[in-house]
Amino acid sequence: MKKIGFLFAGQGAQYPGMGRDLYENYEECKKVFEVANKALGFDIKEICFNGSKDELGKTEITQPAILAVNMAALKILKENHIEAYASCGLSLGEYSALIYGGVLNFEEALPLVNKRGKFMQEAVPLGVGGMVAILGLKDEIVEEVLKKASYEGKVEAANYNCPGQIVVAGENKALDKVIELSKELRGKAKKLPVSAPFHSSLLKPAADKLMDELNKVTIKRTDAIVMSNVLGDIYPKGADVRELLKTQVMASVLFKQNIEKMIAMGIDTFVEIGPGKTLGGFVKKIKRDAIVLNVEDKDSLENTIKVIKG
Numbered sequence: 001m002k003k004i005g006f007l008f009a010g011q012g013a014q015y016p017g018m019g020r021d022l023y024e025n026y027e028e029c030k031k032v033f034e035v036a037n038k039a040l041g042f043d044i045k046e047i048c049f050n051g052s053k054d055e056l057g058k059t060e061i062t063q064p065a066i067l068a069v070n071m072a073a074l075k076i077l078k079e080n081h082i083e084a085y086a087s088c089g090l091s092l093g094e095y096s097a098l099i100y101g102g103v104l105n106f107e108e109a110l111p112l113v114n115k116r117g118k119f120m121q122e123a124v125p126l127g128v129g130g131m132v133a134i135l136g137l138k139d140e141i142v143e144e145v146l147k148k149a150s151y152e153g154k155v156e157a158a159n160y161n162c163p164g165q166i167v168v169a170g171e172n173k174a175l176d177k178v179i180e181l182s183k184e185l186r187g188k189a190k191k192l193p194v195s196a197p198f199h200s201s202l203l204k205p206a207a208d209k210l211m212d213e214l215n216k217v218t219i220k221r222t223d224a225i226v227m228s229n230v231l232g233d234i235y236p237k238g239a240d241v242r243e244l245l246k247t248q249v250m251a252s253v254l255f256k257q258n259i260e261k262m263i264a265m266g267i268d269t270f271v272e273i274g275p276g277k278t279l280g281g282f283v284k285k286i287k288r289d290a291i292v293l294n295v296e297d298k299d300s301l302e303n304t305i306k307v308i309k310g
């Protein structure tokens with residue numbers, strides 16, 4: 001019997017046309033997009049299916065768009081009686097995991113992440129900061145690099161994705177120093193096409209504004225096992241969910257630690273839900289023999305059902 005973990009896509013996974021195949025093939029998925037359009041007050045379905053790459057790339061649009069696609073894919077999985085022992089998301093994806101766990105309400109989460117995206121974009125003026133992916137160096141070496149580069153400006157670890165891959169965020173001058181030092185140590189470093197230093201302390205203004213919005217949404221207590229990016233572990237019983245989601249905006253995403261914890265629970269089958277296959281790739285670098293599946297369209301859904309149900 002397979003022990004299943006759900007992984008929910010986060011920002012960066014978006015692409016024009018995402019979700020269309022599910023919408024066209026499954027009535028249940030149509031309802032998800034109808035709910036999303038009503039909750040947001042604009043046509044997110046049209047943007048997902050026919051919007052340009054640039055339009056989909058606007059953070060305040062990207063976040064509700066990915067959430068809607070994640071939930072459409074989840075809906076059809078649940079219709080096929082496939083459930084997870086635990087769930088996890090990468091950054092924005094954590095909101096989908098919390099919805100799956102019954103902690104957050106989908107209709108309330110959509111405008112919440114729309115505002116989250118807006119606040120994150122506004123927190124740091126364009127051209128001030130960004131993010132850099134560092135490949136091929138151990139975590140502790142990257143952390144030493146960050147200490148040295150911090151003399152040039154603020155720079156911090158933003159995402160621990162998998163062994164040998166960390167994303168850092170900060171001010172541009174410090175990021176340039178990170179690239180220089182990483183290359184000297186024979187690591188690879190490249191700037192990412194993002195417009196702000198997400199998951200760094202520079203995002204504190206966004207976190208503060210987000211808390212005002214989090215205070216307006218319903219948080220339910222459940223027994224579901226949901227992973228927290230901030231803790232690198234399970235949300236504890238009685239955890240302050242709002243405070244952890246506030247902190248998540250300006251703290252490191254401990255995704256690698258989340259996956260290691262899920263593996264320690266005995267999870268051997270990971271289903272990536274939503275656009276792309278990035279998270280499954282991270283899992284394979286952590287545990288090569290893990291079963292990794294995904295659901296983003298009809299073909300991937302049918303393959304996942306076939307593998308899980310045999």
